[in-house]
Amino acid sequence: MRATVFTTGRFRAKLLQPETDNAAVDDLSQRCADYALMLTGQPPDRDASAAFFAAVPDGKTLADMWKLGVFDSAGKLVALADVAREHPAPGTWYIGLLLIDPTVRGRGVGAAVVRGVKQEAARNGAVRLMLSVVTENERALKFWKTQGFSVTRDLPPKRFGRKQHARVELVANVRC
Ligand SMILES: CC(C)(COP(=O)(O)OP(=O)(O)OC[C@H]1O[C@@H](n2cnc3c(N)ncnc32)[C@H](O)[C@@H]1OP(=O)(O)O)[C@@H](O)C(=O)NCCC(=O)NCCS
Numbered sequence: 001m002r003a004t005v006f007t008t009g010r011f012r013a014k015l016l017q018p019e020t021d022n023a024a025v026d027d028l029s030q031r032c033a034d035y036a037l038m039l040t041g042q043p044p045d046r047d048a049s050a051a052f053f054a055a056v057p058d059g060k061t062l063a064d065m066w067k068l069g070v071f072d073s074a075g076k077l078v079a080l081a082d083v084a085r086e087h088p089a090p091g092t093w094y095i096g097l098l099l100i101d102p103t104v105r106g107r108g109v110g111a112a113v114v115r116g117v118k119q120e121a122a123r124n125g126a127v128r129l130m131l132s133v134v135t136e137n138e139r140a141l142k143f144w145k146t147q148g149f150s151v152t153r154d155l156p157p158k159r160f161g162r163k164q165h166a167r168v169e170l171v172a173n174v175r176c
Helices: 018-031 033-040 046-053 109-123 137-147
Strands: 004-008 010-015 064-072 079-086 092-101 130-135 150-160 163-173
Touching: 004 109, 010 079, 010 109, 018 033, 018 046, 018 064, 018 079, 033 137, 033 163, 064 109, 079 109, 109 130, 130 137, 130 150, 137 163
Parallel strands: 092 130
Antiparallel strands: 004 010, 010 064, 064 079, 079 092, 130 163, 150 163
16 A cells, blocks of 8 residues: 555645556646646657656665655545655755646645645755746746745756756745
8 A cells, every 4th residue: 555645635645656656647647738748849758657757866766756646535646746855955855846637726736735745844854845947837937936935046948858948946945
């Protein structure tokens, strides 16, 4: 049975495993085709789950990561989050991905996940959360700012699929 990392309202965040969760992650990625199109200019890969589980920053291992799935009360996967603990430096947890099923966006699921990750980070002695956002993703930028994140610097442009993106780094204190 999968460990529940945190519960927030009627949602449970659990650690996902490639062996058991590939299909559900692929399915959610297909439902989030708008995000893939914005980021890469292409539809989501059929096996997007492979990239999700393989994404581990340099110097980290899968054991340092939380590959989180958020399940609703019916047991349906409605969100993914990818968190690298103690990265890029001790005391910092890095959110590599937050992806909410379009049918439940704007209902507080994203905010609940951020709250849960913040609480767990604080409980484990971390002091800040960090992430990067492509500037084309204006909705996400607005979302992160409402969650207490501030832009700290411009990052070098990066290519995702067919598109080149300007990016910014954002940081939030986990104890506020
Ligand atoms: C961005 C995203 C994670 C937000 O999650 P969500 O569950 O829709 O957000 P919530 O319902 O928790 O909203 C929290 C706040 O953000 C605001 N917000 C959420 N979605 C918004 C949108 N599409 N446009 C404008 N504001 C939005 C809400 O109004 C709310 O503000 P409030 O607390 O002042 O009322 C989600 O829309 C998503 O998965 N988008 C596609 C993937 C993506 O861009 N991920 C982020 C990559 S950096």
